[in-house]
Amino acid sequence: MQKILDAILADERDALAHLPVPETYKGMTVHADEVNLFDGMATADKDPRRSLHLDEVPTPELGPGEALVAVMASAINYNTVWTSIFEPLSTFGFLKRYGKTSPLASRHDQPYHVVGSDLAGVVLRTGPGVQAWKPGDEVVAHCLSVELESPDGHNDTMLDPEQRIWGFETNFGGLAELALVKTNQLMPKPKHLTWEEAASPGLVNSTAYRQLVSTNGANMKQGDTVLIWGASGGLGSYATQFALNGGAIPVCVVSSEEKAEICRRMGAELIINRNAEGYRFWKDEHEQDPREWKRFGAKIRELTGGDDPDIVFEHPGRETFGASVYVARKGGTIVTCASTSGYMHSYDNRYLWMNLKRIIGSHFANYREAWEANRLIAKGKIHPTLSKVYSLSETGQAARDVQSNAHQGKVGVLCLAPEEGLGVRDPELRARHLSDINRFRGV
Numbered sequence: 001m002q003k004i005l006d007a008i009l010a011d012e013r014d015a016l017a018h019l020p021v022p023e024t025y026k027g028m029t030v031h032a033d034e035v036n037l038f039d040g041m042a043t044a045d046k047d048p049r050r051s052l053h054l055d056e057v058p059t060p061e062l063g064p065g066e067a068l069v070a071v072m073a074s075a076i077n078y079n080t081v082w083t084s085i086f087e088p089l090s091t092f093g094f095l096k097r098y099g100k101t102s103p104l105a106s107r108h109d110q111p112y113h114v115v116g117s118d119l120a121g122v123v124l125r126t127g128p129g130v131q132a133w134k135p136g137d138e139v140v141a142h143c144l145s146v147e148l149e150s151p152d153g154h155n156d157t158m159l160d161p162e163q164r165i166w167g168f169e170t171n172f173g174g175l176a177e178l179a180l181v182k183t184n185q186l187m188p189k190p191k192h193l194t195w196e197e198a199a200s201p202g203l204v205n206s207t208a209y210r211q212l213v214s215t216n217g218a219n220m221k222q223g224d225t226v227l228i229w230g231a232s233g234g235l236g237s238y239a240t241q242f243a244l245n246g247g248a249i250p251v252c253v254v255s256s257e258e259k260a261e262i263c264r265r266m267g268a269e270l271i272i273n274r275n276a277e278g279y280r281f282w283k284d285e286h287e288q289d290p291r292e293w294k295r296f297g298a299k300i301r302e303l304t305g306g307d308d309p310d311i312v313f314e315h316p317g318r319e320t321f322g323a324s325v326y327v328a329r330k331g332g333t334i335v336t337c338a339s340t341s342g343y344m345h346s347y348d349n350r351y352l353w354m355n356l357k358r359i360i361g362s363h364f365a366n367y368r369e370a371w372e373a374n375r376l377i378a379k380g381k382i383h384p385t386l387s388k389v390y391s392l393s394e395t396g397q398a399a400r401d402v403q404s405n406a407h408q409g410k411v412g413v414l415c416l417a418p419e420e421g422l423g424v425r426d427p428e429l430r431a432r433h434l435s436d437i438n439r440f441r442g443v
Helices: 002-009 013-018 078-085 092-099 195-199 202-213 236-245 257-266 290-304 321-327 349-353 367-378 392-403 427-437
Strands: 024-031 053-058 066-075 112-114 119-126 138-141 144-146 163-165 178-182 186-188 225-229 249-254 270-273 311-314 333-336 358-361 386-391 410-414
Touching: 002 013, 002 066, 013 119, 024 392, 053 112, 053 392, 066 195, 078 392, 119 178, 119 195, 144 178, 186 367, 195 386, 195 410, 202 236, 202 311, 202 367, 225 236, 225 321, 236 249, 236 257, 249 257, 249 290, 257 270, 270 290, 290 321, 311 321, 321 333, 321 349, 386 392, 392 410
Parallel strands: 225 249, 225 311, 249 270, 311 333, 333 358, 386 410
Antiparallel strands: 024 053, 024 112, 066 119, 066 178, 066 410, 119 138, 138 186, 144 163
8 A cells, every 4th residue: 555655646657557456455434233332322422433443444346337546535424424323224234235236236245334425536446348547547536326227317317226325325435545436436636626625525515516506406596595504514615605606695504603704705795693693493392483484584584685595505404494494485495405403304384385485305416417516626616615634543533523513614534645735736726726725724
């Protein structure tokens, strides 16, 4: 592994095809024999630092249409938190079901799960049938793993019945020294970014693009008023940028003045600090408070000059969904994913049905959407939201930060990269956008 890293750092990319691939590598794993580790504990008390392990694991066999990538950096997404606390289901069920689909897929059914759904790195090997990528290529990877043997996926690959999220529903993810991906997950690494910056947008940037911009999502247009929950967070920070970049008017919902200031630095003007306003959408565990929905809606109209949101960018889930349905304008759209505060949503259907509103479910992105989202990063139109970087051995703490919302934007992880700041190929473009690239740093 050291020889591979030395060749990458020395920019000897042609040598990578001739260096032997290690038989084992270090990766962050959860263990199948620990799925009951947190039984009886409240979700908030389930600590990823106890369940995430840095293990030496066997390098998987490389199959047709696949690539083995030397991972320079990765990032934390909420699906890694879910995996590490075995909620809402153990991911070993996903791996077992996938393993039954073919002899090649059986590689994924292991008593350990190498996690992580982001990476920036260098291609080491490609499998049979690969034409577009070669050893030495600098890449980032999106997290859609799809078989495409069914006709259902050929209009939109997210509808393929064998669609999975890499590193969550498959093994050999990106929080490791090596990763196994399908080559139709690969995209060019943005040349003006460091390894850790390039690794951080992947999952959330593509998810926000489909959810807000794509015709498969809310199909945002110029002038739309867009209510964005968690507008300074990992997902919301990209939605805020897409809204501003696309001529829409974001109304940013945050939980502190510090987070409000981040939104202002992105260019947003209409901001609601929900904690300062004291919104309590639930009277208790079982009953919501429609008066608080109305108070929230009135605040939005106060900021917008009387407009209700054309689009509500919804991802907290249970805590906010009733309010989201209520405040959307007549004929408006609530587009939802993730549900980090709970999956069981409830709302007053009268406000949906009688006002002809729409709820759209959105899940990650297809290859074209991910490619377009990455292209905007590469052109300096959308910027990383990286706030803090950990080492691979500190992944448990990084996941705990995300779980407890003790972070802003994205939390990065150095894998093979020995330090931050490496990997920049276009310093001129970087210099033009440096303040935007560093907007979230240290926050």
